[in-house]
Structure formats: C-alpha cells, structure tokens
Amino acid sequence: xxxxxxxxxxxKFGSFVANDNLTFSVEAGEIYxxxxxxxxxxxxxxxxxxxxSSPTSGKVMVAGYDVAKQSEMxxxxxxxxxxxxxxxxxxxxxxxxxxxxxxxxLSKAKIKERTSELLGRLGLESEKxxxxxxxxxxxxxxxxxxxxxxxxxxxxxxxxxxxxxDPITRRQFWEIIYETASxxxxxxxxxxxxxxxEYCQRVSIMADGRIVALDTPANLKAKYNAANIEEVFLKxxxx
Amino acid sequence: xxxxxSIQASHITKRYGDKLALxxxxxxxxxxxxxxxxxxxxxxxxxxxxxxxTLLLxxxxxxxxxxxxxxxxxxKLRKILxxxxxxxxxxxxxxxxxNLRFFAGIFHTTPEANYELVKDIYSHIEPFKKRKAGKLSGxxxxxxxxxxxxxxxxxxxxxxxxxxxxxxxxRIEFWEMLDKLRMSGITIIVSxxxxxxxxxxxxxxxxxxxxxxxxDTPDAIRRNYGRALWAVKADDxxxxxxxxxxxxxxxxxxxxxxxxxxxxxxDSVTPSEIASYLKDTGHRNVQIxxxxxxxxxxxxxxxxxx
Numbered sequence: 001x002x003x004x005x006x007x008x009x010x011x012k013f014g015s016f017v018a019n020d021n022l023t024f025s026v027e028a029g030e031i032y033x034x035x036x037x038x039x040x041x042x043x044x045x046x047x048x049x050x051x052x053s054s055p056t057s058g059k060v061m062v063a064g065y066d067v068a069k070q071s072e073m074x075x076x077x078x079x080x081x082x083x084x085x086x087x088x089x090x091x092x093x094x095x096x097x098x099x100x101x102x103x104x105x106l107s108k109a110k111i112k113e114r115t116s117e118l119l120g121r122l123g124l125e126s127e128k129x130x131x132x133x134x135x136x137x138x139x140x141x142x143x144x145x146x147x148x149x150x151x152x153x154x155x156x157x158x159x160x161x162x163x164x165x166d167p168i169t170r171r172q173f174w175e176i177i178y179e180t181a182s183x184x185x186x187x188x189x190x191x192x193x194x195x196x197x198e199y200c201q202r203v204s205i206m207a208d209g210r211i212v213a214l215d216t217p218a219n220l221k222a223k224y225n226a227a228n229i230e231e232v233f234l235k236x237x238x239x
Numbered sequence: 240x241x242x243x244x245s246i247q248a249s250h251i252t253k254r255y256g257d258k259l260a261l262x263x264x265x266x267x268x269x270x271x272x273x274x275x276x277x278x279x280x281x282x283x284x285x286x287x288x289x290x291x292x293t294l295l296l297x298x299x300x301x302x303x304x305x306x307x308x309x310x311x312x313x314x315k316l317r318k319i320l321x322x323x324x325x326x327x328x329x330x331x332x333x334x335x336x337x338n339l340r341f342f343a344g345i346f347h348t349t350p351e352a353n354y355e356l357v358k359d360i361y362s363h364i365e366p367f368k369k370r371k372a373g374k375l376s377g378x379x380x381x382x383x384x385x386x387x388x389x390x391x392x393x394x395x396x397x398x399x400x401x402x403x404x405x406x407x408x409x410r411i412e413f414w415e416m417l418d419k420l421r422m423s424g425i426t427i428i429v430s431x432x433x434x435x436x437x438x439x440x441x442x443x444x445x446x447x448x449x450x451x452x453x454x455d456t457p458d459a460i461r462r463n464y465g466r467a468l469w470a471v472k473a474d475d476x477x478x479x480x481x482x483x484x485x486x487x488x489x490x491x492x493x494x495x496x497x498x499x500x501x502x503x504x505x506d507s508v509t510p511s512e513i514a515s516y517l518k519d520t521g522h523r524n525v526q527i528x529x530x531x532x533x534x535x536x537x538x539x540x541x542x543x544x545x
Contacts, residue, residue, distance in 0.1 A: 037406040037408055037409065038376060038377035038378060038404075038405060039376045039378075083404070137279070138279075163403065163404060163432075164280035164403060164432045165280065166278075166282075166542065167493075167535050167538055167539050167542075168543075169279075171494055192404065192405070192406055192407065192410075194496075195494075195495055195496035198476075198497045199476075199496075218497075228496055228497070229496070233407050234407065234408060234411070237407070237408040238408065
C-alpha cells in the first residue's frame with residue numbers, strides 16, 4: 001500500500017515551475033532515494049511532502065492525509081532530519097530527546113521508554129547525560145536521526161543525512177536506516193553520495209523540475225547501460 | 240625554506256577550550272601543487288585553512304607561505320592568497336559583475352587586468368553578470384566565488400570544501416576547472432569530505448580528529464593498503480553484509496554501492512572458500528572479484544588503526 005501518493009504535482013513560484021507535474025508513489029516500509037542535481041526541485045517537493053508548503057495544483061497524499069488540507073495531521077505522522085544539524089548543542093542527549101518528544105506530545109513515560117530504546121540501539125546509553133555539543137559529529141548525526149523517529153512516525157524524511165560524515169559512520173548510518181525500514185517506517189532520503197543510492201530499494205532522479213527516471217537501482221543501471229548509479233546520474237544530468 | 244616549497248607547516252596545534260582541533264600537524268606543499276586535505280566534518284580542515292589564511296593563530300607551531308610567516312607577515316601574506324571559504328561569502332545584494340569588481344578593487348586591481356586567469360570560469364556566468372549574486376544557482380555561486388578568489392592573481396589558492404553539498408555533475412565540472420587552473424602554475428590547496436576526489440590531487444593528506452593519518456600521492460596511499468581486497472556481490476546485499484561479518488576469516492566488510500568490500504585475516508583464504516560459505520548461507524548470484532583499494536578503503540583502514 002502506498003504511504004506517499006503524488007499525482008500531477010505542480011509547484012510554481014511566479015512564472016518559475018519548480019515542480020513540473022510530478023507523479024510517483026512510495027510504498028510503506030520502502031527505502032526511497034530522491035536524487036537530482038542542485039536546483040532540480042528536490043527541496044521544493046520535500047517541503048510539500050512534509051506539509052510545509054502547498055502545491056499549486058495536483059494531489060499529494062502522505063500517510064493517508066492530503067497535504068493541502070490536512071498539513072497538521074501530516075506533520076504528526078512524519079519525522080524529518082535536516083541536512084544541517086538540528087539538535088540543541090547546549091542541552092544533554094536526554095534533554096534533547098525530552099524536548100522533541102514533548103513537541104510531539106508524547107507522555108513522560110513514553111519519552112523515557114523510546115529514549116532508552118533508541119539509545120540502546122545506538123549503544124549510547126552511557127552518554128545520556130553528556131552535553132550534545134561535546135560528542136563527535138558522527139554520534140550527533142545518529143542521535144538526530146533517533147530524535148526524528150522518537151514519535152514512531154510512518155515516514156521519516158532524511159535530507160542529506162550523511163553529508164560530511166566520516167566513511168565508517170556513513171555506513172553505520174545506513175545500517176540504522178535498514179533497521180528502521182525493517183520495522184515498517186518508510187525512509188525517504190536524499191544524498192549526494194551516489195554509492196548510497198544503491199542502498200535504496202527504488203530511486204528517482206529529478207532534472208529541471210521533472211522526474212526523469214524512477215526504478216530500482218538495478219533496472220536503472222540496465223536501462224542506461226551504466227556500471228553504477230553515478231553513471232546513470234551523469235548521463236541524465238548531462239542531457 | 241627550500242625554494243620549491245610554497246607552504247611549510249610545522250607542528251601546528253590548535254585548541255578550542257578542551258577540544259584539540261589540530262594536533263601537531265606538519266606538512267609541506269610544493270609550488271604549483273594541487274594538494275588535497277581529505278577528511279570528514281570535524282577533522283580540523285577549516286581550522287587549518289583559517290590558520291593558513293592568517294585568520295586564526297595556532298596555539299603552537301609555525302606556518303610559512305611563500306616564505307612569509309603567517310603571524311608576523313600577515314599583511315603581505317594576505318595579498319598573495321586567494322581564499323574561498325566553505326560558506327558562500329560574497330555580497331548577495333551585489334550583482335555578479337559588482338562582486339568581481341569589488342574583490343579586484345580590494346587588491347588594487349581590476350577584473351580587466353587579470354581577466355585571462357578567470358576567463359574559463361567566469362565566462363560561464365558572464366551572461367548573468369547583471370544578476371544579483373543571491374539569485375544565482377549553487378553551481379553558479381561556486382563559479383563566482385572561485386572567480387572572486389582568483390581575480391587578484393594570487394600565488395596560493397585556498398579552497399575550503401568547494402564541493403560540499405554540490406551534486407555529482409557540478410562536482411566533476413568544478414574539478415575540471417581546477418585541472419585547467421593548475422596549468423597556470425598556481426599552488427592550490429583544497430579540502431573535501433568526498434574521498435573519491437582525492438584522485439584528482441597531486442598529493443593528499445588524510446585527516447581525521449585533528450591528526451594527519453597519511454600524506455602521499457593518491458596512488459602511493461592505495462599501494463600501501465597492504466592486503467588483498469575483494470568486492471563481493473549477491474542478490475540480497477543487506478544479508479550479504481551481515482553474513483560476511485560472521486565469516487570466520489573476515490577482517491573488515493564495508494558496503495560500497497552494490498558491492499561489499501571484504502578484507503580477510505589471512506591471505507591464504509581463497510575466493511572459492513568465500514563463495515562456498517556464501518552458498519551455504521543461502522546467497523544467490525554471488526560474484527567475488529579481486530580489486531584495487533580506493534582512497535575510501537584506505538581511509539577506513541587508517542581510522543581503525545588510530
């Protein structure tokens with residue numbers, strides 16, 4: 001069953017068409033890679049999917065809600081992790097979880113339960129009272145991801161979650177993504193690392209406001225006669 | 240200082256409170272070299288570049304650029320440096336043309352005087368010269384920033400993460416520009432978190448947690464990996480990774496796109512032993528190929544030794 005359904009989405013800013021008739025769907029529990037060159041319209045589309053901006057026309061359903069009419073319901077059902085680090089550096093790990101859990105209206109008991117569950121999975125229980133700013137970047141990035149799913153959303157949007165992260169942590173991060181998806185949370189992710197596109201079940205590639213390719217990595221490579229997704233991306237972007 | 244050396248850094252240390260940002264860093268960059276600092280965020284790249292550009296003083300150690308001391312001779316040194324900071328730092332409300340003229344003016348020159356040097360880069364954005372810099376796309380901003388850093392014809396060009404957050408196509412274009420630029424003989428130091436960009440440099444320093452783990456040519460770093468490396472592929476990549484980690488002879492197993500890069504505890508283990516183990520664990524369409532390590536393989540290898 002699709003958890004995201006986009007039909008003929010158009011978003012215009014004045015005469016500029018940022019999203020030009022997008023149609024695609026994402027299945028529940030899927031890891032979906034959302035690729036495209038800078039300025040292709042990815043951020044615009046992501047903002048609409050998250051209920052932060054409304055479409056000029058077209059229909060966008062996320063987690064069963066219409067983003068144009070029920071954006072507040074959408075926001076409760078999704079998690080979001082921005083490319084720039086978004087936790088509070090001067091609060092402790094635990095205080096960050098408490099704060100964001102509170103924003104999503106979780107009870108104190110629930111916050112406690114989810115925090116120990118998520119920290120346990122990262123093996124960071126003993127860092128619970130550390131001030132976030134004192135931790136290595138790789139840990140912070142994993143914590144930001146955990147915070148984004150503290151309210152057990154149906155979908156989590158990850159906007160370049162591994163940018164600038166060291167190569168070992170970058171790979172650990174993808175293992176956490178796999179684990180999360182296997183628990184039924186849909187993962188919608190953007191990245192500039194083309195090797196990471198191979199870890200997605202399906203990827204779409206945007207150019208000039210349109211989705212020009214959408215398939216499994218294996219099918220895209222076959223279709224574009226390419227050794228890897230980077231080659232697919234270059235062939236598309238240079239046309 | 241030998242005459243062929245452009246930058247000489249000796250025992251540079253920098254602390255921010257308790258945090259050691261740079262830990263006893265020493266290196267030389269030769270004149271005309273394209274030298275890369277490769278490492279993740281937080282490795283110390285920006286701190287080092289701010290020290291090189293005289294914007295920050297080290298707690299210990301010394302730095303000479305073209306024979307000038309970064310502390311005592313900073314006024315002279317700034318004149319021969321071109322610096323492109325990691326964050327877009329041009330004037331968003333000035334036009335493309337006005338920015339270029341402004342940065343040339345600061346150095347008492349004009350865009351016309353040094354046009355030859357920036358021509359290849361600036362010609363891409365010249366059609367938009369009346370546009371405000373804030374209205375440019377990411378790729379165009381980058382080209383303008385590079386033009387502005389070059390317009391006074393510096394001897395040393397310092398580029399702090401010019402390709403971060405830039406898509407795969409624009410990244411390739413940017414390195415093509417640097418390739419052309421190096422023909423002019425300018426010394427270029429560049430930092431990047433993208434390991435695959437290392438191969439575009441003459442020499443690289445791999446940097447992590449404020450320490451340089453290795454300095455060499457990209458080829459030499461790859462040759463020094465020191466053991467056999469295998470690329471393994473099968474239908475179910477995620478289970479392939481977990482199963483390979485359980486294999487008795489596995490030393491490291493890291494995903495690389497659709498492959499797992501596998502190193503073994505002993506060179507006497509054969510690919511057919513790996514294949515038969517994977518067959519027994521139920522994997523299908525297993526392919527095992529001996530490969531040359533990439534810089535990223537080497538980087539992870541060194542990270543684990545530290």
